[in-house]
Amino acid sequence: MARERVVVVGASLAGVTVVDELRRRGFGGELTLVGDEPHSAYNRPALSKGFLSGADTLESIALPALSCEVDQRVGVAATGIDGDRREIVLADGDRLPFDHLVITTGARARTMADLGAADPGVRESTFRDVSDARTLRDRLVDRPRVVIVGAGILGMELASTCAAAGSAVTVVDRQRPLRAQLGRSLSDLVADAAIARGVTLAHHPAGVRLRGSGTPAVELADGRRFEGDLVISAVGCRPNLEWLGGTGLIADGDVRIDDRCRVAPGILAAGDVAAFRGDHGHRRTPWWTSALDQAHTAAATLLGGDDAAPLVPSPYFWTQQFGITLRVCGALPVRGRPTVVAGSPAEGLLLTWPDGRGGATAAAVNRRIPISRLRALTRATPSDTPMEVRR
Numbered sequence: 246m247a248r249e250r251v252v253v254v255g256a257s258l259a260g261v262t263v264v265d266e267l268r269r270r271g272f273g274g275e276l277t278l279v280g281d282e283p284h285s286a287y288n289r290p291a292l293s294k295g296f297l298s299g300a301d302t303l304e305s306i307a308l309p310a311l312s313c314e315v316d317q318r319v320g321v322a323a324t325g326i327d328g329d330r331r332e333i334v335l336a337d338g339d340r341l342p343f344d345h346l347v348i349t350t351g352a353r354a355r356t357m358a359d360l361g362a363a364d365p366g367v368r369e370s371t372f373r374d375v376s377d378a379r380t381l382r383d384r385l386v387d388r389p390r391v392v393i394v395g396a397g398i399l400g401m402e403l404a405s406t407c408a409a410a411g412s413a414v415t416v417v418d419r420q421r422p423l424r425a426q427l428g429r430s431l432s433d434l435v436a437d438a439a440i441a442r443g444v445t446l447a448h449h450p451a452g453v454r455l456r457g458s459g460t461p462a463v464e465l466a467d468g469r470r471f472e473g474d475l476v477i478s479a480v481g482c483r484p485n486l487e488w489l490g491g492t493g494l495i496a497d498g499d500v501r502i503d504d505r506c507r508v509a510p511g512i513l514a515a516g517d518v519a520a521f522r523g524d525h526g527h528r529r530t531p532w533w534t535s536a537l538d539q540a541h542t543a544a545a546t547l548l549g550g551d552d553a554a555p556l557v558p559s560p561y562f563w564t565q566q567f568g569i570t571l572r573v574c575g576a577l578p579v580r581g582r583p584t585v586v587a588g589s590p591a592e593g594l595l596l597t598w599p600d601g602r603g604g605a606t607a608a609a610v611n612r613r614i615p616i617s618r619l620r621a622l623t624r625a626t627p628s629d630t631p632m633e634v635r636r
């Protein structure tokens with residue numbers, strides 16, 4: 246391994262972490278990092294929070310500069326793999342020979358058109374990168390009426406920041422906010438806080454469609470229509486896999502990793518692009534700490550092979566919206582009502598739900614707690630004293 250060539254494609258959290266970790270652990274071979282964004286890596290979660298509100302700049306949300314020697318190809322996409330010659334083909338015509346490849350090309354925003362729920366010609370905005378965030382931030386100056394499709398974590402964060410900037414905001418979904426993942430108690434908590442800040446929420450179980458052309462109207466299955474100056478779809482993300490077409494590395498639309506982040510001999514993957522096998526088949530966990538954990542495992546596997554410690558997924562994410570800071574650890578979706586482990590709505594709460602496998606999903610609501618403690622709660626079976634969580 247010492248003199249071998251490693252190419253990492255995708256220069257965001259997962260890619261940068263793999264590269265940094267390899268050098269930190271003494272890898273002395275050739276290391277190349279390829280990224281199609283025109284600038285260095287940044288903290289993507291900050292886009293919908295401090296960057297959109299104007300509190301942060303691209304400089305303040307930059308990931309720490311690489312502290313090691315790496316050949317960096319910035320602003321150029323990988324377009325394919327020449328399997329016979331073991332080379333990565335770049336959009337500028339260059340080719341990069343590799344002994345080992347790490348796929349860290351992440352994901353992009355899914356659209357309503359992707360879901361077959363938009364009329365032809367609809368102008369749909371999405372929010373994934375710094376360019377999307379700049380565009381929205383500039384538009385918020387004029388306080389446009391904003392309609393957001395999708396009441397998940399990202400949709401509600403955008404709603405929170407747009408409302409704080411003075412826009413009239415409507416969020417439309419098939420369900421109440423965050424309900425599908427976090428259950429009724431936390432959904433009600435967030436919905437109450439959103440409504441208290443003037444946000445309009447609308448849902449219908451039969452779904453939403455974007456109608457018309459140009460800036461669309463958002464229509465619910467019961468005929469209610471919502472019009473805005475701006476319609477933003479926040480309906481999940483899909484992995485960036487097109488450049489892997491024809492390589493045989495994609496199975497049922499996924500790049501599947503094993504517990505050492507291996508996809509095929511000499512090829513690994515980590516981060517939002519990678520699907521890991523869990524109880525319900527292969528799933529991507531497009532969260533910050535999952536990308537970080539997988540990147541560490543991929544680097545360890547490159548250096549140690551079967552001796553590397555396997556990945557032990559411990560899903561964790563956080564969100565800030567409408568004055569609520571929420572940290573959640575463990576399997577989703579949660580089922581049933583939570584048990585209050587500590588606190589109160591006024592002073593901050595610690596909640597758990599049984600996960601059906603002898604452990605729990607744990608959440609901290611407006612309560613500072615080290616991740617390690619939140620993780621420890623996921624290993625305990627909660628007692629059965631459910632509660633209503635209202636502000």
Ligand SMILES: Cc1cc2nc3c(=O)[nH]c(=O)nc-3n(C[C@H](O)[C@H](O)[C@H](O)COP(=O)(O)OP(=O)(O)OC[C@H]3O[C@@H](n4cnc5c(N)ncnc54)[C@H](O)[C@@H]3O)c2cc1C
Pocket residue numbers: 254255256257258259260279280281282288289290291292293321322323324349350351352353372373374399485488515516517518530531532533534536561562563564565
């Ligand atoms: C707005 C927003 C808010 C978020 N908030 C939170 C949060 O609060 N908490 C949380 O846990 N997670 C959050 N996330 C998720 C978190 O940001 C991701 O899990 C994390 O960024 C994944 O890192 P990654 O490196 O795997 O992928 P990405 O960050 O998607 O990076 C992949 C990189 O690869 C590049 N790329 C793609 N294709 C190619 C190609 N062919 N050639 C070269 N380069 C390519 C992409 O342009 C990109 O730079 C948020 C995400 C977004 C979009």
